[in-house]
Amino acid sequence: MIHDKRRFSVVLLALALAFAPHLARVSLFVSLFVCASWGYGLGMQYRGWPVPPRWLRVALALGCAALVLSVHGRSFGRDAGVDLLSLMLGLKVLESKSVRDLLALLFLAYFVVVTNVLYSQTLVMSMYMLFSVMSVVTAHLHMFSAETRICPDLRRGALLMVQSIPLAFLFFVFFPRLQGALWGVHDERDEGVSGFSETLEPGSVSGLSLSREVAFRADFSGTVPERNALYWRGLVLDTFDGVRWFKSLPFVRIPSDETGPPPGSVSYSLTLEPHGNRWVFSLDRPVQSPHGTVLREERTLESLRLLTSRTRYVLLSLPVLADRTPRPGPEWVGLPADGNPQARALVQQWIRDGLDSRGMVDAILRMFRDGFLYNLRPGPSQGDVIDHFLFVSRQGYCEHYASAMTFLLRLAGVPARIVVGYQGGEQNPLGGYLIVRQSDAHAWVEVWQEGEGWIREDPTSVVSPQRLSSGVEAVLSQEAGALPSRGARMLGQVRRFFQWGWDAANNGWNQWVLGFGHERQRGLWQRLGFDPRTRGGAGKLAAVLAAGLGVIFSTILVIKLRTRRNVEDMALVLYDRFRQKLQHLGVSLNPAEGPLDYARRIEAEKPDLSRPAREIVDAYVAVRYGERSDRTELERLVREFTRRW
Incomplete structure (x- = not known):
């Protein structure tokens, strides 16, 4: 049994801090077993409970392994490994009888801390992991320290962590990195959720209007375009089944323009949050496909792999790109054979009026401008969705207007398609980049015009222009019908300032730590x-x-030697203060007398001072001639002695 119960408790506290993030991740029986084992371990130390016999510990180990196999099956992946590692923390406590057992527990704790990166690599989790490592280091130091209090060892642990920063930075920058994922473990729960799917129907975009989740961040190398020009292209939908728009045409790849940046192009980097699909958003319209992507015929980018982790791309777009493709085939005017009779009658009337393709676009936009409302909650559609929107509700969000406009144009024989992506973005002045959130999800229309090719027509621009110039928050404020008070606006600005700061910190962490992969490291080396x-x-x-x-270790050695010398010098000052106090009490000084002989003479001449004098001399010898580098105990003893005597 471990005699120092306090040190056992410190080790157990460090284990708890290391294991805490896994409480909600591991299987329920693992959490219960670990907590019960630690509780019994405390009972062994403080209540004298017996150590479980060997046969029982073996049975528990086999039973735990069997439970892990029954829960996870033969798929021994991330969760099964963490479950087993956590069970080891519980089982080892049940047999901890010596300092060696506590050391084994602390080394297990380091592995438990590292497994957090398999679940989360955010800035908050990384800070907690550093705190957990410092706690384990402190417990390690406390096991072999003469200190009875934890604070001195906590300071030493923090100092060790600070001293390790140069070494960590050196290896981070110059040690070669592996290509691909370090752990090679994938789980579907790691995948993010995109703002939309490959289909568009009423409510699929407006349902995201209140989501503040980040879709991606964009950092422009030059001037940021105006907000109403920020159309982030994602998917082109080509087929309508009467309710939904979706992709059905075959994949056609076009070559990327590698001749260099064309005049008027915009260069920027885009850090895309994981969404578990292949689409890559880009400013309308991309002219080059970065590494790992292909450029489709409809000017959208597609990744060669599923985007299950945060990915950074360097992109080039040309907002005024002339897409003068030949007239598209009949698939771009295809519609169901029946349904929405009122919309069909309206288009027939326009055809009889002699409207051409340009006139059709103008007529639709003019109709939307007069009497239609931009509403995030237009209510459910009934019957024919296009007729219900155009002639009954006359209100909707971007997907309603884009769907109706594309339907009407195709009825008139004008090639049209829906593009879904994002529009706008929030400028972060503290980080100098653009934040595009799920609430910025948007749908618009592209129409093919003779001699011009595919051109963008956004019906939202005539129904709710403030949506494009100020974002969805302006629409929400308009629907609320009341302006916030001055105090509320000030509080909102303060809150937004802190949100910008926190997002800038997270973005810096993502860009320069998590995003510092093989390619960026090699690029840095080549620049150096x-x-x-x-x-x-x-x-x-x-x-x-x-x-x-060599520089790091030499610096550490010099600092350690200098610190040791300073500690010894200060210890000598404290010892001289102690001897001067004794001289006032009648004990003469002898410069040639060593501290141990001095203590024996004090016992003979002043028996009432023998105990405190012996404690001070022992502390002085430990600092001056031993391996103790902390003079805190010596300072306390000398201070108490001089005050009392």
Whole structure:
């Protein structure tokens, strides 16, 4: 049994901090078993409960392994591994009888902390992991420390963490990184959720209007375009079944323009949040496909793999790109054979009036401008969805207007299609980048015109222009019908300032830590003049790494020696203060007398001072000649002695 119950409790506290994030992740029986085992371990230390016999511990281990197999089956992945590692923390406590057992628990705790990156790599989780590691280091130091209080060892643990920062930075920048995922473990719960799917129907976009989740962040190398020009292209929908629009035409790839940035192009980087699909959003319209993507015929980008992790792309778009493709085939005017009779009659009337394709577009926009409302909650559609919207409700969100406009144009034989993506974005002045949220999801129309090709026509621009210029929040405020008070506006500005700051911190973490992968590391090396693909470049890189390690370890050694000398000098000052106090009490000084002989003489001359004097001398010897580098105990003893005597 471990005699120092306090140190056992400190170790158990460090284990609890390391295991805490996994409480909601591991299986229920794992959480219950770990907590019960730790509770019994405390009873062993404080109540004298017996150590479970060997046969019982073996049976518990086999039973736990069987439960893990029954829950996870033969698929031994991330969750099964973390369950087993957590069970080890509980089982090991039940047999902890020595310092060696506590050391094994602490080393297990380091592995438990590392497994958090399999679930979350956010800035908050990383900060908590650093705190957990510092707690385990502190418990490790406390096991072999002469201190009875935890605070001195906590300071030493924090100092060790700070001292490790240069070494971590050196390896982070110069140690070669693996291509692809480090852990190679994928779970469907890691996948994010996109703002929309590959279908569009009434309510599919307006349902996202209140979502503040980030879809992606864009950082422009030059001037940011005006908000009403920020159309982020995602998918082109080509087929209508009477209710939904969806993709059905075959994939056609077009070559990427690699001749260089064309005049008027916009260069930017886009950090896309994971959504579990292949589409890559880009400013309308992309002219190049970055590595790992292809450019489709309808000018959308598609990834070659499912985007299950945060991904950064460097993109090039040309907002005024002339897409003068030949007249599309009949599939771009295809519609169901029947349904929506009122809409069909309206288009027939326009045809009899002699309207051409341009006139059809103008007539539709003019109709929307007069008597239609932009509403996030237009209510459910009944019967023929297009007729219900045009002639009954006369209110809707962007998907209602885009769907109705495309339907009417196709009835007139004008090629038209729906584009879904995002529109606008929120400028973060603290980070200098654009935040595009799920609430910015949008749908618009593209119409093919003779001699012009596919051109954008957004019916939202005539129904609710403030949606394009100010964002969906302006529409929500208009629907609320009341302006916030001055105090509420000020509080909103303060809240937004802190939100910008926190988002800028998270974006910096994502860009420069999580996003610092193989390609960005190699690019940094090449800018510094190290090309690892050549023998000379690899040699330079190894030399820089070795030199950096030498500088770091030399600096640590110098600081440690200087600190040790300062501690010894201060210990001598405290010891001299103690001897001067004793001289006032009648104990003469002898410069040639060592501290142990001095203590024995005090016992002979002043028996009433022998105990406090012996404690001070022992503390001084431990600091001056031993391995203790903390003089806190010596300071306390000398201070109490001088005050009392």
